[in-house]
Amino acid sequence: MDLVRFFTLRLRSPAAAEDLVQDIYLRLSGLAPSIEIQNLTAYLYRLGSNLMLDRLRGERRSANRDGAWLDSETTRVGSQEISAEPSAETAIAARQRLALLTEALKELSPQTQRVFRMHKFAGLSHPEVAAAIGISRSAVEKHMMIALKHLLARLP
């Protein structure tokens, strides 16, 4: 495995990738030795991907004052700087995007909504969602895919 290569691809910057991989190992050292990690390699990829999501969250948040979103089209997952003050148009676009997302979620079938809500908003893992409503794990994945695909399609 080559974490730096992978995250360079994702972040489009070798420096940012190395920085992230450092972060991964820092996190790892914080875990108690008693915690057993199955499949360490996959775990490292996932940890790094979650860290990327955390950073993206941070970027959106710091760019997002007064509850207005930064339009995702000006956000990059990579290392680009983001302007701190959203314009009025951006704020309106952000609100429209939120409204659109909320609407799009309601268009899903009740079962898909349920699965999506449990995983995304209640924070249950796929197996936990599967156990809670008595469907298979692959069915959970299918519902999640349907939901994401629909949301992507509905957004401009």
Next chain:
Amino acid sequence: MGLMIETNENLNDGRVAEVAAGWFVRLQGEVATADDWLAFELWLQASSEHAQAYERLEGLWIDLEYASLAKDLEGRPITAARQRPGHRRASRAVRRRVWMGAISAIAASVAVAVGVGVWSAGIATQTYQTPAGRTQDITLADGTRIQMNAASKITVSLGRDARRVQMADAEAVFDVTHDARRPFLISVGDQQVRVVGTEFNLRHRADLVDLTVRRGVVEVRPANALDATPRRVAVGQELTHSTGDRSSFLRVSDPDQVFAWTHGQLIYRDQPLLDVAADLSRRFATPVRTADAQAAALRFSGVLVTDNEPDVLRRLEAFAPVRVERVGAEIILHHR
């Protein structure tokens, strides 16, 4: 500037989005292997469109969190503490039948120590209370062990026909001795738990009851419907109930995570910082709170060894995008 995927009129866009969604879901599923990640890397490499579709999904994933903070799909506000029912709260196991005749009593009794173990006289009641920052181990006269977490209060009555516990705002591990003649009954929130000899963690904080079983089986039912069919909670399961709700929530759980507090650890898996702050406030004398909604909603994963407060906070700063501020007699966690 716009994302490239928007400027690309390729008819394959829908297909790419679908594959990207497939990857996103699979890689979040915790069953992804190293080979999956490698295959994903190859897919990303194959076209810049792929990477952009994936980034678009990630952006969507985060934007949804704003939607969830605003309100859930049924229009009911979601608090951060509620977003992940699961981790720790309390519930109650009930064993039913036997108790139907002998309820009453305890509900409102908050009597103070009359003496323990005098069960020939009927009921002896003892209240145990731990302050923030102190846990306590108790052994009852029947041999039952109760490990009380900090900032907890319970009342115990060992009666001739039943052993009863009233659980106020509290978290504790119960290791209950078997005594078929005297069921062990716990009142917690609007639920009742009946135990016959098992080990479990029961947590009652705010309006949430959470029960995790490490050995045996525990039964839970609403306090006002003791003839209802109980929910059975088995080893490795966790039941969460929100006071006032008509239903409870059962899920697979990791007892080691839930029991971690008994050996000086707090374990989190993608949990809001709000929960971490609440746990630390109970664990240590100095209250800890989150600065605002953004800090409260911050997700944290990791193990905190709770040896002493300054060290714990230092570690938290190292592993989470958090800045610790000390103001007077409290500690405030900011998102940074």
